[in-house]
Amino acid sequence: MPLETAKVPNLGKAPSASDIILTFIRDAIADGSLDQGEPIRQDDVARLFNVSKIPVREALKRLEAEGLVEFHRNRGVVVTSVSDPELAQIFEVRAILESSAIKLSIPNMREKTLARALEFCETFARETDVARWSELNWQFHSCLYEDAERPFLVSTIRSVNDRLERFLRIQLALSQGKEIADREHREILDACRARDVERAGTLVFEHIMGACRSLLEHLPRIRTR
Amino acid sequence: MPLETAKVPNLGKAPSASDIILTFIRDAIADGSLDQGEPIRQDDVARLFNVSKIPVREALKRLEAEGLVEFHRNRGVVVTSVSDPELAQIFEVRAILESSAIKLSIPNMREKTLARALEFCETFARETDVARWSELNWQFHSCLYEDAERPFLVSTIRSVNDRLERFLRIQLALSQGKEIADREHREILDACRARDVERAGTLVFEHIMGACRSLLEHLPRIRTR
DNA sequence: CTAGAGAATATCGTATACGGTTTACGATTG
DNA sequence: CAATCGTAAACCGTATACGATATTCTCTAG
Structure with a gap:
């Protein structure tokens, strides 16, 4: 009795917290709500989503690799400026x-x-x-x-x-x-x-x-x- | 008195734990010690460097954005296979x-x-x-x-x-x-x-x-x- | 009134801890 | 004996906690 595999919501691919935050921040940079040079406070984002800083930092690390943000050691993350x-x-x-x-x-x-x-x-x-x-x-x-x-x-x-x-x-x-x-x-x-x-x-x-x-x-x- | 800003080792950018681990894993993939499809156990890497999983995960998130590894929710990270x-x-x-x-x-x-x-x-x-x-x-x-x-x-x-x-x-x-x-x-x-x-x-x-x-x-x- | 020292505060990076999921494997049943 | 189930171990994702660094504020000396 093969269950209707087609319409079952695929639990295995539910996005993690850091996935959701990644998309959110990327969109915020795209639409200008985060301007270049602007700092992104990890605690603020964490509070916004009711999560700890850890998924936030993971999302930011990916954005760093994408070139959209920069980490400054012990000073925080800012949206990359483009000359x-x-x-x-x-x-x-x-x-x-x-x-x-x-x-x-x-x-x-x-x-x-x-x-x-x-x-x-x-x-x-x-x-x-x-x-x-x-x-x-x-x-x-x-x-x-x-x-x-x-x-x-x-x-x-x-x-x-x-x-x-x-x-x-x-x-x-x-x-x-x-x-x-x-x-x-x-x-x-x-x-x-x-x-x-x-x-x-x-x-x-x-x-x-x-x-x-x-x-x-x-x-x-x-x-x- | 502008000091030679060019050649001063920039302390502000001293590599964090996650930076070092990033380079280490990237090199391991490059030289073949980590083959494609091979799982990367977060706890193992953490123990290797005597750190917690957190900097390890941050390094892996950046490698994910670079396309070198893939996360599989709750199953772990593997080196990306290339057809x-x-x-x-x-x-x-x-x-x-x-x-x-x-x-x-x-x-x-x-x-x-x-x-x-x-x-x-x-x-x-x-x-x-x-x-x-x-x-x-x-x-x-x-x-x-x-x-x-x-x-x-x-x-x-x-x-x-x-x-x-x-x-x-x-x-x-x-x-x-x-x-x-x-x-x-x-x-x-x-x-x-x-x-x-x-x-x-x-x-x-x-x-x-x-x-x-x-x-x-x-x-x-x-x-x- | 200003410059600088020092304390208070904010924020960061990471360690530890824990609940949830997956995997491994032995027990159980047909 | 094969297939299924149940349990234990391994592993993951994230919360909490804390020391370290940077920033801001305050107070004092000049």
Whole structure:
């Protein structure tokens, strides 16, 4: 009598306290509620979740490895500050990886994928809630890389994107930010339809570096470094 | 009276217990003393260092974020297994990033850098201690990317390399592995001297993917996945 | 009123402790 | 004898506790 294995909630994969806290802090950095340079008090977070510091520290250690926070011995954890040149370099790595991904993807790209990408593109264009733009933007991008069948490449891109998330949200919210993104998305899609590998790669590269440029132009940075 | 801030050993960053354990376990995975799939018992490591489990767990959490180990809730931590396709994808990302890095580097490459690279190249060729090959190989590669002045790109390459470290050591130890690497290093160096950006990029890409191929050919993998 | 010493406070890093889950294994039953 | 069950041991995740370090406050000397 095999029990209905399908609909049983999988207890084995229940997230641990540190998993939940990890996601919470990562999101808080992404949406700007934790600004760069801002300290993260372990006891505060622990109290917030009614847990001890230990799962909090474990979550923070993972975020440290992801580059989102920094530990300062005996002084505490702060959200990593990103200087302009660093920001440009992170965008550049993203551009390198994403343009490679789309080049690998196009030769295998199915009609169905093109249709889904168009769908995401239009959902993005229609969405009025600023908070969701970045998420829909990612759906469009990652959809295009799916047929490359390179999960590791995509997850690497994802992790670079995580570092940029807070800035991407700002960039899209800039005047024209979303409109320009939408226009460029459609051009990229056209190149994919035409199976023009080189053009698509170049467009993706420029799409990303363009976002970087407009961000740097509009960010009045008063930071120390 | 600004003291030489550059060369003062930064006491503020004295390594914590978890830092030391992190390096220890990472090295153990790199040199093969911890094989893939092998469990890492928190209490054992703690006893080894005469500390509690807590710094051990924090180190493991960082290694989890680096992709070197996996937590299985209530069952323990194991060294991440890498399937053949995954391995190929990691090598490919490395090839993409390193070929881009050298292309960005060559236009700014100084004579001094070329001289240093040649030095590393020859030290690598002369070295007889298998254990040091991989380290010297990295010195040669990273030296070539220095003039790109892209620290983030180089650190991204470094982190991809960390995932491959255990396999790179195997690859270099294969018959002819080191000799082929040496020959290709010299070709790459020639292209750099000639400032031939495209050729250098292609050579680096092929150098890395070639290592990947020879590794996959010679790895008799009996793993489940 | 200011600079500096010293005490009080906040926060950190880690040890110890413990309940909960998984694993190993011998007992039990069909 | 094989399969299942029950129990004990091993191991994990997290709470509590505490010494160490950093920071802030207070008080005093100049």
